[in-house]
Amino acid sequence: MPEGDTLFRTAAVLREVLAGRQVVAARGRPDGVPLGRVVGQVVDSVEAAGKHLLIGFSGGLTLHTHLRMHGSWHRYRAGERWRRSPSRAVAVIEVPAAVAVCFGAPTVELIDTRALGLHPALAGLGPDLSSAEPDLAEAERRLTSVSRAALTVGEALLDQTAQAGLGNVYRSEVCFIERVDPFMAAGRLDRAVVRRLLRTGADLLAANGSGGERVTMPDALGAAPAAALPGRRGPRLWVYGRAGRPCRRCSTVIRSRVSGALARRTYWCPSCQPEDAGTRPAHAAESPAMLG
Numbered sequence: 407m408p409e410g411d412t413l414f415r416t417a418a419v420l421r422e423v424l425a426g427r428q429v430v431a432a433r434g435r436p437d438g439v440p441l442g443r444v445v446g447q448v449v450d451s452v453e454a455a456g457k458h459l460l461i462g463f464s465g466g467l468t469l470h471t472h473l474r475m476h477g478s479w480h481r482y483r484a485g486e487r488w489r490r491s492p493s494r495a496v497a498v499i500e501v502p503a504a505v506a507v508c509f510g511a512p513t514v515e516l517i518d519t520r521a522l523g524l525h526p527a528l529a530g531l532g533p534d535l536s537s538a539e540p541d542l543a544e545a546e547r548r549l550t551s552v553s554r555a556a557l558t559v560g561e562a563l564l565d566q567t568a569q570a571g572l573g574n575v576y577r578s579e580v581c582f583i584e585r586v587d588p589f590m591a592a593g594r595l596d597r598a599v600v601r602r603l604l605r606t607g608a609d610l611l612a613a614n615g616s617g618g619e620r621v622t623m624p625d626a627l628g629a630a631p632a633a634a635l636p637g638r639r640g641p642r643l644w645v646y647g648r649a650g651r652p653c654r655r656c657s658t659v660i661r662s663r664v665s666g667a668l669a670r671r672t673y674w675c676p677s678c679q680p681e682d683a684g685t686r687p688a689h690a691a692e693s694p695a696m697l698g
């Protein structure tokens with residue numbers, strides 16, 4: 407599943423080549439979306455909403471794609487050879503000098519733009535953490551609602567109706583950075599910790615919004631572009647993908663486990679993130695009044 411920053415970059419790239427230009431050709435799969443309807447229209451907007459990509463056309467239709475695990479958007483110059491088989495294209499939009507091609511996205515639909523707000527997958531999206539000024543208060547409200555109290559912290563952080571933008575890499579990384587047990591119930595999280603998780607998530611998405619390899623470590627975030635040191639890349643992620651290797655903080659062996667309805671793998675350090683780490687402070691066992 408692409409992270410929100412990937413979609414944010416994809417939208418920026420597609421906007422650059424499509425926005426304000428007239429569609430000269432367009433097609434979906436033969437049995438798929440009737441994209442030919444937008445030929446002759448102008449591309450009004452290209453936006454990422456969480457992990458959804460929305461391309462608005464002047465005739466009042468919007469192309470909605472969700473990339474899930476294996477979908478991607480490519481941009482080509484006119485006549486350039488595609489890097490994937492044209493038979494796998496699910497949406498193709500041609501403007502005079504460029505062509506945008508979507509491969510492998512399981513969700514491709516053409517929606518009446520006025521009905522976007524009613525779309526079940528879009529209407530319920532939480533605040534987009536990869537936007538310029540994410541509504542962290544609203545994301546906090548959603549993440550701490552009783553409806554999510556029984557989810558694990560890791561599951562709640564992937565719930566795009568609480569916040570949109572964080573994916574599997576970032577949820578492991580933010581839990582590690584903030585020293586939170588990703589397997590405890592979200593309802594037990596300390597509020598201040600929830601705020602830190604969201605702030606850190608938004609900061610990581612912002613720091614990675616301009617492209618390049620995804621990094622979450624402060625040294626790597628502040629480092630020169632990787633291209634300057636070919637083959638000599640420093641550490642970039644704290645825990646994600648590092649099961650069996652030593653923790654970068656404490657040398658304990660990093661563990662991983664598949665969990666949740668989505669069966670996604672979570673990575674964590676059992677020492678930096680012991681069971682229940684991040685729990686709200688226990689209330690005093692008895693209040694003074696009760697002692698009396």
Ligand SMILES: [Zn+2]
Pocket residue numbers: 653654655656657658675676677678679
């Ligand atoms: Zn550790």
